[in-house]
């Protein structure tokens with residue numbers, strides 16, 4: 027099956043005033059439209075269902091697992107490929123400006139790693155060392171293949187691949203250099219999916235960072251805080267990403283209504299927040315120093331293809347037999363179709379309900395940290411490292427196969 031390339035020509039609002047173009051919404055208009063969109067799409071599609079009994083049982087179990095593991099926003103930095111060399115105590119530190127550009131590019135390209143060769147060594151993989159400081163070799167697949175490829179380019183090949191002025195420039199950084207950054211492991215027989223779209227996105231986002239934000243993601247953060255008198259929240263940053271970067275504008279139309287999912291815009295902000303999360307609980311967040319702080323609880327989970335799979339396994343989501351049959355057969359599901367939107371919207375609404383249940387029981391968690399935990403748990407289950415016991419689960423079904431730049 028030929029992999030469809032996805033056109034990027036999302037209509038970009040033409041706004042004359044550069045200041046207005048970068049920050050189109052005034053402060054009081056900030057709400058997260060993803061919550062209302064997901065509720066609408068969940069009801070309107072009426073395909074995937076949320077089992078509220080399953081939510082209650084699984085929420086209790088998830089909460090106790092997270093407490094047992096002392097799972098926190100700091101867990102993000104403990105992943106071997108995320109283990110960033112320096113403590114992120116000062117975002118204006120040149121090293122940390124580089125970390126911010128590294129986080130930005132990862133989220134700009136964090137999509138569509140699933141393979142028809144799933145489960146075989148032929149699927150796209152990247153060979154790199156086991157961590158920043160351990161040189162034994164490992165082949166990474168999925169999301170980790172992206173991070174390994176960028177780390178390898180920086181560490182082994184001396185390519186400044188995460189510097190916007192570099193990757194935006196076709197002369198400095200020809201397509202062939204980018205293709206080589208994502209070169210596959212010897213055992214793989216397929217290349218990274220949607221390479222042409224990834225290259226196009228790099229040119230687009232790199233150019234925008236250079237033209238509007240002084241050439242870096244930290245420049246965007248500085249401009250954002252300036253605009254909001256130092257009081258910008260995580261949701262303000264999500265809106266700014268959506269306003270300035272069409273390739274993050276994960277929006278669809280369902281029965282004539284716009285449905286905002288904004289998966290990569292929200293995970294960019296969540297990764298930014300987690301990468302710089304302060305070591306001590308009492309300290310303010312260095313990137314959101316305002317009186318309100320980040321307000322990270324305004325963000326939803328990130329509707330990808332991995333978390334719906336574990337929500338179903340945990341009996342939080344129920345799928346009709348027709349959908350189960352399609353997933354088992356690896357049938358391609360169109361981007362923006364009712365089935366795809368139902369899988370994504372139900373996941374968002376379900377995690378909001380899991381969060382509400384945990385808070386009602388005295389917990390204090392955001393949908394963001396619950397999502398990070400569920401994604402990590404799904405990966406541990408996928409590689410056989412862990413099994414869910416203590417609650418009734420249903421057989422694991424393969425993740426849905428949609429090829430798009432959105433997740």
Ligand SMILES: Nc1nc2c(c(CN[C@H]3C=C[C@H](O)[C@@H]3O)cn2[C@@H]2O[C@H](COP(=O)(O)O)[C@@H](O)[C@H]2O)c(=O)[nH]1
Nearest residue numbers: 102136137138139168169328330331332333398401433
């Ligand atoms: N909802 C959600 N989706 C996430 C992530 C992450 C990586 N987050 C890591 C960083 C910190 C956390 O602790 C995680 O360790 C990637 N993805 C999405 O998954 C898909 C890739 O899946 P696979 O092919 O199996 O690797 C693809 O759509 C990608 O966009 C997440 O956290 N949440």
